[in-house]
Amino acid sequence: MLIKTKKNHQLSEQQVTDESVYHSRRDLLKKLGYLGAGSLLAQSVSANAGALDFFNSEKAVLFQRQALKYVQASESSQILTPEAKVTSHNNFYEFGTNKGDPLENAQEFNVNPWQLSISGEVDKPFTLGYDDLFKRFPLEERIYRLRCVEAWSMVIPWVGFGLAELIKKAAPNSRAKYVAFETLYDPKQMPGQDSRRIGGGVEYPYVEGLRIDEAMNPLTFMSVGLYGKTLPAQNGAPIRLVVPWKYGFKSIKSIVGIKLVEHKPPTTWNRLADNEYGFYANVNPEVDHPRWSQASERRITTGGLFARNRIATLPFNGYGEEVSAMYKGMDLRKNY
Amino acid sequence: MQASVNTANKVSFKSVFLGNRVLLLKITIHMMAFLPLLALYLLAFTEQLGADPVEDVIHFTGIGAFNLLLISLLITPIAKKYRQGYLLQTRRLVGLYSFTYALFHLLNFLAFEVQFDLALFFDEIIDRPYITVGMAALIILLSLAVTSITAIRRKMGKKWQKLHNGVYLAVLLISLHFFWSVKSDIVEPLIYVAMAVFLLSLRKDKIKRWFKR
Numbered sequence: 001m002l003i004k005t006k007k008n009h010q011l012s013e014q015q016v017t018d019e020s021v022y023h024s025r026r027d028l029l030k031k032l033g034y035l036g037a038g039s040l041l042a043q044s045v046s047a048n049a050g051a052l053d054f055f056n057s058e059k060a061v062l063f064q065r066q067a068l069k070y071v072q073a074s075e076s077s078q079i080l081t082p083e084a085k086v087t088s089h090n091n092f093y094e095f096g097t098n099k100g101d102p103l104e105n106a107q108e109f110n111v112n113p114w115q116l117s118i119s120g121e122v123d124k125p126f127t128l129g130y131d132d133l134f135k136r137f138p139l140e141e142r143i144y145r146l147r148c149v150e151a152w153s154m155v156i157p158w159v160g161f162g163l164a165e166l167i168k169k170a171a172p173n174s175r176a177k178y179v180a181f182e183t184l185y186d187p188k189q190m191p192g193q194d195s196r197r198i199g200g201g202v203e204y205p206y207v208e209g210l211r212i213d214e215a216m217n218p219l220t221f222m223s224v225g226l227y228g229k230t231l232p233a234q235n236g237a238p239i240r241l242v243v244p245w246k247y248g249f250k251s252i253k254s255i256v257g258i259k260l261v262e263h264k265p266p267t268t269w270n271r272l273a274d275n276e277y278g279f280y281a282n283v284n285p286e287v288d289h290p291r292w293s294q295a296s297e298r299r300i301t302t303g304g305l306f307a308r309n310r311i312a313t314l315p316f317n318g319y320g321e322e323v324s325a326m327y328k329g330m331d332l333r334k335n336y
Numbered sequence: 337m338q339a340s341v342n343t344a345n346k347v348s349f350k351s352v353f354l355g356n357r358v359l360l361l362k363i364t365i366h367m368m369a370f371l372p373l374l375a376l377y378l379l380a381f382t383e384q385l386g387a388d389p390v391e392d393v394i395h396f397t398g399i400g401a402f403n404l405l406l407i408s409l410l411i412t413p414i415a416k417k418y419r420q421g422y423l424l425q426t427r428r429l430v431g432l433y434s435f436t437y438a439l440f441h442l443l444n445f446l447a448f449e450v451q452f453d454l455a456l457f458f459d460e461i462i463d464r465p466y467i468t469v470g471m472a473a474l475i476i477l478l479s480l481a482v483t484s485i486t487a488i489r490r491k492m493g494k495k496w497q498k499l500h501n502g503v504y505l506a507v508l509l510i511s512l513h514f515f516w517s518v519k520s521d522i523v524e525p526l527i528y529v530a531m532a533v534f535l536l537s538l539r540k541d542k543i544k545r546w547f548k549r
Contacts, residue, residue, distance in 0.1 A: 089387030097521040100386050150519075152388060200521035272520055291464050291517070293456060298390065298449070304383040305390060310451045 063107045065229040070139035070159045079301045081154035083227045090234045092253055094190035097200040102234035109189055109233040120259035121176035133224050133239050137161035142221055147283045147317045149247040153297045158242055159225035164216045172260050179215040180265035181208045182257035208252040209265035213326050219244055245316040245323045247281045278336040283317035287336050358425045365426060369433040390448040397444055401437035402510055404430055409535040428484050435481040438474050466516035473509035476502045507532045
């Protein structure tokens, strides 16, 4: 007899937003006059765009998302964060430090052509072009909780492929102990890289890193889309990392370089403030950020200001079953 | 008969408003301080503030309180320099609006961020230095607001001025609160710190005198 046990991250079908609701959402929001999320304006260059043009007259909307072919997530659990919120509430300092800045400043970001190189301690280094990002690996959907270090969270249907598949193709050698990631450096397109004021005083390019076993974990995901379409620029187009048991800042966006290395690579937020942001950055309700508690979080879903959406934060963001073994014997208070 | 009424109590728009600079200024202050607050909550309640209205209302009211406090501290130097004494009559109103914004800032945190989890609320005030200093500043502003009632002011006599010099401490605490609260983008808080220090430096003689005594 086949006994199926559900993994923690597989949530039940009943909690998924109904497809008809999902598809009619945009119409509904328009009818309600919900113009707040600029994504609605930005993505549908319709009559509505006129109102926005007043503020950024020069900016044509170059960025068009494409529908993707992928295997849908069979099961999920929690109420998805509406697409308009996922695409209008972003920390992407290359396009500004306010949450709404990336949506506003990233619409001219050109992601095609794109080159992503996999190099370092590997036998078969290679480079992916823009089309390869979507064609080289079969795409699947993963519905993951995203927990920001700032104590808010979302539930997002990503589309992409496992990072392990990418790394295996490059045939890493025995010296490959860590994986270092790098975001595109292009100050002409990314105003935050050009100006300390816009970019929050971060040293660019943005870099991140994982231990090799973390990178090879089946949960670790390379996302090329969300909500069935390619990623919007503000969410890290054309390809980004998603590590669901770690704080959001580990999930580096708009990646151009993946390098397998022998020693622990530097990471941007660790360099900026090592007492606040460690290398591991595993979601841990027991270890507070110096300026706020990490014991609970606000789940951003459909509710507005009055949503009673403060929920307890789970160790490893609820993915402990799949990942905690990797940290056996480590003091996660020190290795935060 | 009718003509004499008109000449005796001539109540025209010009005599009430344009003739009264202070009243006109106060109406302007009400509009410039109250309307943005109203607009903020109207937008927030109708979900037009972006994906996370909680962060928006907290930031807007916090920065708004700081802006208004700095403006209130700018009034005296301007009135002295340009010999416009009537401006001093607007200080209390601007100060009270600064307190109002600060109070909403705290209430936003309590109601929308920690969502009335009182244990968490008090823990955060005690555990997080940046919130502790912000709370201290708010208590100072509260004490100034309460004692701004004319009858209380009269009763307090000389003590009133001593208490209200606390605004200089408040502005320093708020600067620190802002500076400590940001993740990495310190440019904006630094500009605010510079403005606060500048406004205090205009009063350096007064502040020196306290230390001499």
